[in-house]
Amino acid sequence: MKSIEGVLKFLAEIGLDFYESKVYLSLIEYGKQTVYELSKSTKISRTNVYRIVERLKSLGLIEEKLVFGRKYLVSAGDEKLELLVREQEAKSNLLKTILPEIKALFRTNSNLRNPDYEIINYKGYEGVREVIFNLLSTKDELRCYVSRDILEVLDEDDSKLWLDEFKKRTFLIKEIVTENYLLGIKASRTNRNNNDGSRIETRSLPRSDLEIHFLTYIFNNQIAYVSWKSEIMFATEVFTERFSSLEKQKFDLIWKNCGLV
Incomplete structure (x- = not known):
């Protein structure tokens, strides 16, 4: 410059x-x-x-x-500037990926032209932690596209707290993963399964059929997107009943074609 x-x-x-x-x-x-x-x-x-x-x-x-x-x-030091730049790039990539889906939904459904919706962006550990703990508010089913165990991002105390709170809930977790990540995810889920594995069901698809770039959680009337790499952590929550309803339907269709784990 x-x-x-x-x-x-x-x-x-x-x-x-x-x-x-x-x-x-x-x-x-x-x-x-x-x-x-x-x-x-x-x-x-x-x-x-x-x-x-x-x-x-x-x-x-x-x-x-x-x-x-x-x-x-x-x-x-200038490494802090580099970190901020990488955070902005990662956030931009996530929003670019999500935006076409939202725009497509608006184009195909005229009732959504004036929707009751809200989009909230988070970054850093505390922001992503808030999104992860928000998942505990799930009422019936937590539908997930998973490439990594979400609890990997939390420190030991917060991870234990999340698991303790999960045991107090009754909602079910449905995870769709790619075969490439399956072995690692099964290993990292061991502690969670010991708490209540009967409430977690995992199915898989070949990577050629489904590529998961970031973690996606569909629950209640909202969708949460989470991504992290080293120190770069960010998440986005989309609150809209119609969009989340459509995503649940898409998930359920994919779920039927997934292989059992």
Whole structure:
């Protein structure tokens, strides 16, 4: 990037507004600064600098350091920028995959032109954790397209908590997996089966017939999409009765043609 405009455009692409970019660039240009010094160098009020600093800290772009008992702010390494870029790319790919299905549904059903629907995006561990625990609200059947065990994304305590809560519920889980993932999934599901394997049924299809790019969960009147790779975690929830009803019908048709495991 040869111009400040180009840098600001890049930072906007990864989710920073103009003032957040000013604070971040000031730390890169001038090095460590206190909030007071940042306020002077950026000409942004200290009240707003405090707010911006918290936002940039939550993104991992800046850090606090104590120097002789005084608190300074410094920019984090460029690997944090790379991580944010990869997160944006992964999120974009997921939304591009989901969008055609939603658009097709709108085109084929005129009743959905003014639907009662909501789409919520999550990222990071806490966001994905919330989506995973939302699955426990399933009323009857949790229909899943699975390429990995969802509990792999949770830490040990949260995974145990999810399993404990699952045992208290009565809903059934139906999983469709590709044959390529089958052995690994069966191994990783051992602990869950020990809790209540009778409520989990798995069927498979050859990868040539069904390719699962990310985890998909259909339940109640909503659909959840979950994906993660290393530190990149994100999820999307779509709330709409008509869309979820159609996806349940599609799942049930595929289910009938799957092989028993």
